[in-house]
Amino acid sequence: MRIRMDIAYDGTGFHGWAKQPGLRTVQGELEKALNTLLIHRRENQMGAFEKLHVTVAGRTDTGVHAAHQVTHFDVDENLLQHCVGYLNLDGISALEHRLRHILPSDIAILSLSQAPEGFDARFSALERTYIYRIFDGNCKADPRLRNCVLTVRGSLNVEAMDNAVQLIIGLHDFGSFATANPGGTTIRKVKSAHWIRTIPENDEFRASTSTKEVARTKSNILSLPGMIMFTIVADAFAHNMVRSLTNACVSIGLGKRTKEWFGRKINTPLREGSTGPIEPCGLTLEHVQYPPDDELAIRAAAIKAKRSLDD
Structure with a gap:
């Protein structure tokens, strides 16, 4: 069983x-x-x-x-x-x-x-949702959350970070931001990605950017006023991919890097020392999505095939 x-x-x-x-x-x-x-x-x-x-x-x-x-x-x-x-x-x-x-x-x-017939926790999954949470100089950090929210010195330009991260949506080789497993690849399909800063409004939260909600997550327990949140949804993730993308975006938010630099890293998948991972404490796997039961085995068989950018 x-x-x-x-x-x-x-x-x-x-x-x-x-x-x-x-x-x-x-x-x-x-x-x-x-x-x-x-x-x-x-x-x-x-x-x-x-x-x-x-x-x-x-x-x-x-x-x-x-x-x-x-x-x-x-x-x-x-x-x-x-x-x-x-x-x-x-x-x-x-x-x-x-x-x-x-x-x-x-x-x-x-x-x-x-588990239903054909279910495989790894290969049957359609997508995974991760959220990275940050306190910066524009919000009051809660020390009780130090193990699950990163505190960054300085003020982050969330709009610049969100504009940059739109470049990763779609099928890309994330070789600048990740390492492949033996025999694997760093090609992944990002379905959505956005940065927001939450603001209290009538007991709910709205975004300070054009994005109006933290999409595709079932948990808003850690959506405190002023917190910065990076939500990314993809079919799968390569090793260190989310943390390295987060670190690159934080560099943009602090004015140390530009959207153009970020775009070049996406277009040229090469690890050269400037795109390492940020601290792990702010990252949480929030949700894993699966297809209907009658499609589980088909999905598992399809995802086992090694992908290319022509997929």
């Missing part, structure tokens, strides 16, 4: 998503908890066993957060029933109940469910 597991986490205390020897990671904590609850029982009753592996929609870097991350893992249905014990619950609900009790406090289970 394939199980979909939706989670949230504070990335401050993790060395990213991916499991690494000797380091605390989100994947490592999840797999440790699952194997404690499931595989340990199987080992006692059946001898030989294979540990569970968790697949994720998007790997986050060290210090990056997730308001809504999506994962999946495969488990024998009979093994799942061993989690029930004295609980008056079905196997999936029992596993969710027990996970909530043994996972560390910086990981939260949002939901557990049986």
Whole structure:
């Protein structure tokens, strides 16, 4: 049985998503908890066993957060029933109940469910939404949010940043701002991208630029008055892509770089030292979008093909 597991986490205390020897990671904590609850029982009753592996929609870097991350893992249905014990619950609900009790406090289970046929947390996804949050000199920074909002010295020109970032919408090679996985590519399709500064208005928030809302995100918990927010939606992201784009835009906002420079970096995908990533603390994965159930397998097959700029 394939199980979909939706989670949230504070990335401050993790060395990213991916499991690494000797380091605390989100994947490592999840797999440790699952194997404690499931595989340990199987080992006692059946001898030989294979540990569970968790697949994720998007790997986050060290210090990056997730308001809504999506994962999946495969488990024998009979093994799942061993989690029930004295609980008056079905196997999936029992596993969710027990996970909530043994996972560390910086990981939260949002939901557990049986995945529909063809579902793959990584390859079935249509798009991911990230938001980077910043306090600058034009707003009052809240020190309680220092782990999820970056404080920048000086005042940022949000309009200039938003004008520049419109250049990334569409299919581009982001080789100036990202590194490819082995055998992969830095070509990605950005569906929307914008910068705003939020302003309170009748208990809601409006933008100080032409963009009227933070699009495609389901969470506005961290939309405080005066905060600057970069929202970007793409079918997928290459390593360090969002943080490097953010850093470039902040340089523009501070008057250190220009829109023309940014355009040249998009048109010439080459890493040469001026487009490194910004600090991870302000970045959060907000949402992962999937197609209807009957299109999941088709989407997964299509996205596995290596893309080019001719796609």
